[in-house]
Amino acid sequence: MSVNDTAAALPAANGGALPIGGGLPSNLLLRFSAAALLWFAASGVTALWPDAADAQEWERTGEFASLLVVAAGLLVLAALLAAAIRPAPRSRLEAAIASLSASVPWLIALALGVTGWEILTAKLNLLPRPFFVPPQALLEVYLDDWPRLLDCFAASLRLLITGYAVGSILGVVTGVAIGWSRAVGYWVHPVLRLIGPLPATAWLPIAFFAFPTSWSASVFLIALASGVPVTVLTWSGVAGVNSAYYDIARTLGASPRFLVLKVAVPAAMPHVFVGLFMGLGASFAVLVVAEMLGVKSGVGWYLQWAQGWAAYGNMYAALLVMALLCSGLVTLLFRVRDRLLAWQKGMLKW
Amino acid sequence: MVALESTDTQAGVAGMTIDVQAVSHSFDLHGAPLPVLDGVELRVEPGELVALLGPSGCGKSTLLRLVAGLEPPSRGSILADGRPIDGPDPSRVVVFQDPTLYPWRTVRDNVALGLEARGLLRSQGHRIDKALALVGLTGFERAYPHQLSGGMAQRAALARALVNDPRLLILDEPLGKLDSLTRLAMQSELVDLWRSSGFTGLLVTHDIEEALFMATRVIVFSGRPARIKADLPIDRPYPRHRGDPVLTELRHRILELLGLAETW
Structure with a gap:
C-alpha cells in the first residue's frame, strides 16, 4: 500500500487535506450514502414513531423531521454531484467535497446522536422531565422566540x-x-x-x-x-x-x-x-x-x-x-x- | 556591487575623524565598579579602517558602544570631527554580531528602519533598493528574517546600516557567527564597500587574519581593563592576499602581543 493509498483511506486523519496527487477517495459515494441513510433514519424515527403516551405531544416534530430530511437530501445531492461532475483535481469544488468527505464520521455520529436523543426523550420518555427536552423543542424556540x-x-x-x-x-x-x-x-x-x-x-x-x-x-x-x-x-x-x-x-x-x-x-x-x-x-x-x-x-x-x-x-x-x-x-x-x-x-x- | 550614489548626501560620504581622549570606563557590578577601559587614547583619521583586537571580554565592544554614543564614558571624552559625542547619531551606525533584524518586519522594512525613524522614508525611499542591491539581497525584499540564512541576515543588517550613508561604520564582530566560507566572502565584500564608499570603519574582531586582511591599522588591546598595547599600521595594498608574507609576519607579532606566540 503506497503512502497515497493510506492517506486516501484516512481522509479524516489528515484534517481534510487532499492526499497529494490522489484526488478524491474512491469510496466517496458509499461514505456519503451511509451518512445520508442515517439522517433519513433519524428523520423517520422522529416523524413516524409516535411520542410517548405518558407525556405531552411535542410541537414542531414535523418541522424537525423535515429539517433532517433536508440534511440527508443535501448529502445525497453532494454525493451525486461529486460523481457526476468529476471536479478538476485541486479545484476549489474538489477541496470542498474532500473536506465534506472528511466530516463524514462526524455527520454519522451526529445523526446517531440526534436519533438517540429523540428516542430517549420524546419517544420513550426515559429522561426526567422537564429537565430534558427533545431536539424539536429547541427548534420550537428558534422558530417561535x-x-x-x-x-x-x-x-x-x-x-x-x-x-x-x-x-x-x-x-x-x-x-x-x-x-x-x-x-x-x-x-x-x-x-x-x-x-x-x-x-x-x-x-x-x-x-x-x-x-x-x-x-x-x-x-x-x-x-x-x-x-x-x-x-x-x-x-x-x-x-x-x-x-x-x-x-x-x-x-x-x-x-x-x-x-x-x-x-x-x-x-x-x-x-x-x-x-x-x-x-x-x-x-x-x-x-x-x-x-x-x-x-x-x-x-x-x-x-x-x-x-x-x-x-x-x-x-x-x-x-x-x-x-x-x-x-x-x-x-x-x-x-x-x-x-x-x-x-x-x-x-x-x- | 555598485556604490551608493554619493550625490544625494551631504558633501559625499566623507569619513569621520574619531578622537578617543583618555577614556576610562567601568561598569557597576553588584555595587562594585568593574573597570573595563583604562586610559584609552586613539585617533582615527577619515577613511581609515581600524581593527580592534584583544582577548575576549577585554572591553573592545564597550569602546564601540561609547563611540556609537549608546553610553557616555565614565572618564575622558570622545570627539567626532572635533565635537564631543553626546548620544547616538545616524552618521555613526553600528552593525552587531547578531543581525538583530526585527522579526516582525520584512527585509525591506528592516532596511528602511533608519529612514523611517528620521521621517525620510518618502523623500529617500529609493535608497533602500540601492542598499539591498549593494549587499546582494535584491529579490529578498519581502522575506521575513526567520527565512534568511545567517549570512543573508547579516547582509540585511549591513544594508540597514548603509542606507543611512554613515560616515562612521562601527562593526562589532559582524562576521563572528557566520560559517567560515561565508565569512571569507563577506570580508572581501566589506573591504570593497569600504573602499568604494569612503566611510571611516571601526572593526572589533577576534580573528587576527580578518583584521590583517581588512584593516589599515590594527590596535591590540590588553586584557580587562583594556589598554592599548600596540598600534600596528598595515601598509599593504588592496585587494590583499591571505598568503602575503608581510601579513604572516604581522600575524606572528600580534600573537606574541596577545601572549599566544608558542601556538605559532
Missing part, C-alpha cells in the same frame, strides 16, 4: 464588545506604560498586584451600586476582567524586548516615541495576544454573571429567565447561542492574530 433571542444575542454582543474593547485598550496602554516608565511602574505595579488576582465578579455588588446603570457597571466589570491579563502580559512583553532592538533604533536616529510605537509594541505583540485570549475568556465569565444578576437583557439574562419558567428548551437553545457567540469571537481573535503575527513561525491553528 427568535426575536427575543436575537435581541438578547445583540445585547450580549454589544455589552461584551464594549467592555472588552475598553479593557483591552486600557490594558495595552497601561502595560506599555508600566513596562516603559519606571515612575508609572512604581505606582501601578503594587495596585495591579493587589487587585489583579481578585476575580472581577467580586466587585459586582459595589459595581451595581456605584454605577448609574447596571449596563455601565457590567462594562466596567468586563473591562476589568479582560484588562488585567492584557496589562500583565503586555507589560511582560515590553519588559522582555531584546535591548539590542532599542540600541539599533537609537543609533539610526529613532525618537522615544518611535521606540515605543515601532519597537516595543510590535515586539511585545505575541505576549499581548496571549493576554487578549486570556482576557476574552475572563470576559465571557463576567458577561454571563453580570447578565444573570443585574442586566435585564442578553443571553445570560435569557438563561436565567428561562430557568425561572422551567423552560428548559429555551435554556438549551440559549446555551447553544451563547456557545456560538463565544466560539465565534475566539475564532475572530485567532484570525486577527494570524494576520498580525504572520511573521511568527509555528503558530497554533484554531
Whole structure:
C-alpha cells in the first residue's frame, strides 16, 4: 500500500487535506450514502414513531423531521454531484467535497446522536422531565422566540464588545506604560498586584451600586476582567524586548516615541495576544454573571429567565447561542492574530 | 556591487575623524565598579579602517558602544570631527554580531528602519533598493528574517546600516557567527564597500587574519581593563592576499602581543 493509498483511506486523519496527487477517495459515494441513510433514519424515527403516551405531544416534530430530511437530501445531492461532475483535481469544488468527505464520521455520529436523543426523550420518555427536552423543542424556540433571542444575542454582543474593547485598550496602554516608565511602574505595579488576582465578579455588588446603570457597571466589570491579563502580559512583553532592538533604533536616529510605537509594541505583540485570549475568556465569565444578576437583557439574562419558567428548551437553545457567540469571537481573535503575527513561525491553528 | 550614489548626501560620504581622549570606563557590578577601559587614547583619521583586537571580554565592544554614543564614558571624552559625542547619531551606525533584524518586519522594512525613524522614508525611499542591491539581497525584499540564512541576515543588517550613508561604520564582530566560507566572502565584500564608499570603519574582531586582511591599522588591546598595547599600521595594498608574507609576519607579532606566540 503506497503512502497515497493510506492517506486516501484516512481522509479524516489528515484534517481534510487532499492526499497529494490522489484526488478524491474512491469510496466517496458509499461514505456519503451511509451518512445520508442515517439522517433519513433519524428523520423517520422522529416523524413516524409516535411520542410517548405518558407525556405531552411535542410541537414542531414535523418541522424537525423535515429539517433532517433536508440534511440527508443535501448529502445525497453532494454525493451525486461529486460523481457526476468529476471536479478538476485541486479545484476549489474538489477541496470542498474532500473536506465534506472528511466530516463524514462526524455527520454519522451526529445523526446517531440526534436519533438517540429523540428516542430517549420524546419517544420513550426515559429522561426526567422537564429537565430534558427533545431536539424539536429547541427548534420550537428558534422558530417561535427568535426575536427575543436575537435581541438578547445583540445585547450580549454589544455589552461584551464594549467592555472588552475598553479593557483591552486600557490594558495595552497601561502595560506599555508600566513596562516603559519606571515612575508609572512604581505606582501601578503594587495596585495591579493587589487587585489583579481578585476575580472581577467580586466587585459586582459595589459595581451595581456605584454605577448609574447596571449596563455601565457590567462594562466596567468586563473591562476589568479582560484588562488585567492584557496589562500583565503586555507589560511582560515590553519588559522582555531584546535591548539590542532599542540600541539599533537609537543609533539610526529613532525618537522615544518611535521606540515605543515601532519597537516595543510590535515586539511585545505575541505576549499581548496571549493576554487578549486570556482576557476574552475572563470576559465571557463576567458577561454571563453580570447578565444573570443585574442586566435585564442578553443571553445570560435569557438563561436565567428561562430557568425561572422551567423552560428548559429555551435554556438549551440559549446555551447553544451563547456557545456560538463565544466560539465565534475566539475564532475572530485567532484570525486577527494570524494576520498580525504572520511573521511568527509555528503558530497554533484554531 | 555598485556604490551608493554619493550625490544625494551631504558633501559625499566623507569619513569621520574619531578622537578617543583618555577614556576610562567601568561598569557597576553588584555595587562594585568593574573597570573595563583604562586610559584609552586613539585617533582615527577619515577613511581609515581600524581593527580592534584583544582577548575576549577585554572591553573592545564597550569602546564601540561609547563611540556609537549608546553610553557616555565614565572618564575622558570622545570627539567626532572635533565635537564631543553626546548620544547616538545616524552618521555613526553600528552593525552587531547578531543581525538583530526585527522579526516582525520584512527585509525591506528592516532596511528602511533608519529612514523611517528620521521621517525620510518618502523623500529617500529609493535608497533602500540601492542598499539591498549593494549587499546582494535584491529579490529578498519581502522575506521575513526567520527565512534568511545567517549570512543573508547579516547582509540585511549591513544594508540597514548603509542606507543611512554613515560616515562612521562601527562593526562589532559582524562576521563572528557566520560559517567560515561565508565569512571569507563577506570580508572581501566589506573591504570593497569600504573602499568604494569612503566611510571611516571601526572593526572589533577576534580573528587576527580578518583584521590583517581588512584593516589599515590594527590596535591590540590588553586584557580587562583594556589598554592599548600596540598600534600596528598595515601598509599593504588592496585587494590583499591571505598568503602575503608581510601579513604572516604581522600575524606572528600580534600573537606574541596577545601572549599566544608558542601556538605559532
